[in-house]
Amino acid sequence: MKSLKYIIAGILFGIIMSKSEAISWYRIQEMFRFQSFHMYGFIGTAVLLGSVIVYLIKKFKLRDYSGKPIVFRDKDKSYPRYLIGGTVFGLGWALTGACPGPMFVNVGYGYLGMLIVIFGAVVGTYVYGLIREKLPH
Numbered sequence: 001m002k003s004l005k006y007i008i009a010g011i012l013f014g015i016i017m018s019k020s021e022a023i024s025w026y027r028i029q030e031m032f033r034f035q036s037f038h039m040y041g042f043i044g045t046a047v048l049l050g051s052v053i054v055y056l057i058k059k060f061k062l063r064d065y066s067g068k069p070i071v072f073r074d075k076d077k078s079y080p081r082y083l084i085g086g087t088v089f090g091l092g093w094a095l096t097g098a099c100p101g102p103m104f105v106n107v108g109y110g111y112l113g114m115l116i117v118i119f120g121a122v123v124g125t126y127v128y129g130l131i132r133e134k135l136p137h
Contacts, residue, residue: 014105023105025097032094080136092121 017023022042031039056062057070064070093099096117098106103121106114 013101014108017102017105018109023098023102023109028093028097078136092124096120 020042021027022039027036027039030036054072058072062070089099096103096114098114098117100121103114103118107118
């Protein structure tokens with residue numbers, strides 16, 4: 001019963017992603033071909049909303065559900081990690097037509113080919129975990 005709120009949040013996330021067409025392979029391809037503003041507007045809205053929420057969390061010193069203060073730590077200024085990681089993520093997104101959230105929504109929509117993409121994402125994450133210490137962080 002404790003997990004019910006997460007299941008409901010996931011269902012709402014899936015509905016929002018599908019109704020906004022953010023899971024559409026065609027919309028994602030339009031974005032990578034610079035043929036449509038739709039996904040850029042969607043992503044830009046998410047970044048703006050996230051920035052406002054982080055600002056409000058810091059300003060009002062909000063706490064998490066267990067009463068602990070929410071703390072944001074600065075990230076390392078290592079540009080190669082972001083360039084390489086972002087390139088790999090972007091290439092995977094462009095080739096499959098889905099980033100991690102929409103992969104699962106697409107499976108729920110009945111696009112079972114996305115199971116191959118999810119399998120590849122899980123294997124890639126596992127391999128990253130194996131070689132993480134050898135990579136330039």
